[in-house]
Amino acid sequence: EDQQIILGIESSCDETSVGIVRNEHELLANVITSQIKSHQRFGGVVPEVASRHHLEYINYCIEEAIKQAKIKKSDLNGIACTYGPGLAGCLMVGLTAAKVMAADLNLPFYGVNHMAGHIYAAAIDHKIKFPALALLVSGGHTEFVYMKDELSFEIIGTTLDDAVGEAYDKIGRLIGFNYPAGKTIDEAAKKGTANYELPRPMMNRPDLNFSFSGLKTAVRDLVEKEKRHGTLEVNDLAASFQEAVVEVLISKTKKALNQISVRELIVGGGVAANSLLKSKLIELIQIDFPHCQLTIPPLRLCGDNGAMIAAFGSVLAKNQITSPLTLDSDPGLSF
Ligand code: KG4
Ligand code: ZN
Missing domain, CATH: 3.30.420.40 (ATPase, nucleotide binding domain)
Structure with a gap:
C-alpha cells in the first residue's frame, strides 16, 4: 500500500538507538540503550569505550525495534542513519550496520545530520x-x-x-x-x-x-x-x-x-x-x-534517539533524497 516505514539508527555519541517511524509522524518503536554507566567513572564519554558498546548493542537494538513495531523487516521502506556530527568510531558502527541492512534488504539508504534529527524529533506527532x-x-x-x-x-x-x-x-x-x-x-x-x-x-x-x-x-x-x-x-x-x-x-x-x-x-x-x-x-x-x-518534544525524544533519525529520514524519503552506500561518516558535519 501507500505507507512508508523508515528505520533510523543513531550511534553518534553514547546512546545506541534504533527507532521506526511510519508515514513521517507515527512512532512505531524507539529502542534506546544508554552506556552512561561505563563512562561515569571517567567523567565523560570515552570514544573507544563508546564504539565498543555500539558494536555490542546495535544488532540487539535493530531486532528489538522491529519486534516493538510489530512489523517484519520486509515491511521496511528505507534505512536512515546518523553520519555526523559525532565521534568518528561511533558513527562508523551505526553507519556500517545501516548500510549492511539497506544492501541486504535492497532498500534506499538515507544519511541523516544528527542535528536535523534533533529538530525532527518535534515532527514525530505533528507537521x-x-x-x-x-x-x-x-x-x-x-x-x-x-x-x-x-x-x-x-x-x-x-x-x-x-x-x-x-x-x-x-x-x-x-x-x-x-x-x-x-x-x-x-x-x-x-x-x-x-x-x-x-x-x-x-x-x-x-x-x-x-x-x-x-x-x-x-x-x-x-x-x-x-x-x-x-x-x-x-x-x-x-x-x-x-x-x-x-x-x-x-x-x-x-x-x-x-x-x-x-x-x-x-x-x-x-x-x-x-x-x-x-x-x-x-x-x-x-x-x-x-x-x-x-x-x-517529550522527554524520551529530547535526548539522542533513533526515532528522530527515522523522522528526518522519512522527510528525505518523501523528497527522494537518497545517499550512496559509499557515504562516509563526517564527525564535524554542520548544516
Ligand atoms: O542531545 P543529547 O542527548 O546528546 C548530545 O548530542 O549532546 O544531550 C545531552 C546533554 C548533556 O549535556 C546533559 O547534561 C544535558 O543534555 N541534559 C540536561 C538535562 N537533561 C539532559 N541539561 C539541563 N537540564 C536537563 N534536565
Ligand atoms: Zn544529540
Missing part, C-alpha cells in the same frame, strides 16, 4: 509549520537554526565556546555530580534559591550568539571561594547557575523571534528536557508570541 525556528541545545551544540522549509537549515546564532549541556556537565563535575549532570543540576535547582550572583554572558548584545565559558569560570571561582569558607550551598548554586543559563537562552530566543517571523519554535537536544527552560519558554510564547506554536 511542523514553516517557516520555523529551532533552538538546539545539547552537550555538543547550542544554536538557532532558521528553517524556511522542511529541507533548508540556516544557522543564525551559535555558541562561541562551550555548548550549554557541556557547561551543565562541567559545573556538575565541579560540585561532585555524576556525568551527565544536566538532569541532576535541574533537580537540585528546584530545591534551591538563586541567590548567588552570576554573569549573563553576551545577553545584551544584539546578535544571536552565545558564550558559556565565562559563566563556567565564574561558577568555578565561586565554588572555590565558598568551599574555602565551608559555605557552599549546592542547591542554591545549581539554582543560580540554571537561572543564569535560562535567562540568556530566553533573552536570545526573544531577540531571534523579534528579528524573524516564524510560525513555530522547536526546541531540540538533551537540554530541551530542562524544567526551567521549558516553563520560561511557555511563558515567553504565551505573552510575547501567541501566534507562534511552541514544540518541545
Whole structure:
C-alpha cells in the first residue's frame, strides 16, 4: 500500500538507538540503550569505550525495534542513519550496520545530520509549520537554526565556546555530580534559591550568539571561594547557575523571534528536557508570541534517539533524497 516505514539508527555519541517511524509522524518503536554507566567513572564519554558498546548493542537494538513495531523487516521502506556530527568510531558502527541492512534488504539508504534529527524529533506527532525556528541545545551544540522549509537549515546564532549541556556537565563535575549532570543540576535547582550572583554572558548584545565559558569560570571561582569558607550551598548554586543559563537562552530566543517571523519554535537536544527552560519558554510564547506554536518534544525524544533519525529520514524519503552506500561518516558535519 501507500505507507512508508523508515528505520533510523543513531550511534553518534553514547546512546545506541534504533527507532521506526511510519508515514513521517507515527512512532512505531524507539529502542534506546544508554552506556552512561561505563563512562561515569571517567567523567565523560570515552570514544573507544563508546564504539565498543555500539558494536555490542546495535544488532540487539535493530531486532528489538522491529519486534516493538510489530512489523517484519520486509515491511521496511528505507534505512536512515546518523553520519555526523559525532565521534568518528561511533558513527562508523551505526553507519556500517545501516548500510549492511539497506544492501541486504535492497532498500534506499538515507544519511541523516544528527542535528536535523534533533529538530525532527518535534515532527514525530505533528507537521511542523514553516517557516520555523529551532533552538538546539545539547552537550555538543547550542544554536538557532532558521528553517524556511522542511529541507533548508540556516544557522543564525551559535555558541562561541562551550555548548550549554557541556557547561551543565562541567559545573556538575565541579560540585561532585555524576556525568551527565544536566538532569541532576535541574533537580537540585528546584530545591534551591538563586541567590548567588552570576554573569549573563553576551545577553545584551544584539546578535544571536552565545558564550558559556565565562559563566563556567565564574561558577568555578565561586565554588572555590565558598568551599574555602565551608559555605557552599549546592542547591542554591545549581539554582543560580540554571537561572543564569535560562535567562540568556530566553533573552536570545526573544531577540531571534523579534528579528524573524516564524510560525513555530522547536526546541531540540538533551537540554530541551530542562524544567526551567521549558516553563520560561511557555511563558515567553504565551505573552510575547501567541501566534507562534511552541514544540518541545517529550522527554524520551529530547535526548539522542533513533526515532528522530527515522523522522528526518522519512522527510528525505518523501523528497527522494537518497545517499550512496559509499557515504562516509563526517564527525564535524554542520548544516
Ligand atoms: O542531545 P543529547 O542527548 O546528546 C548530545 O548530542 O549532546 O544531550 C545531552 C546533554 C548533556 O549535556 C546533559 O547534561 C544535558 O543534555 N541534559 C540536561 C538535562 N537533561 C539532559 N541539561 C539541563 N537540564 C536537563 N534536565
Ligand atoms: Zn544529540
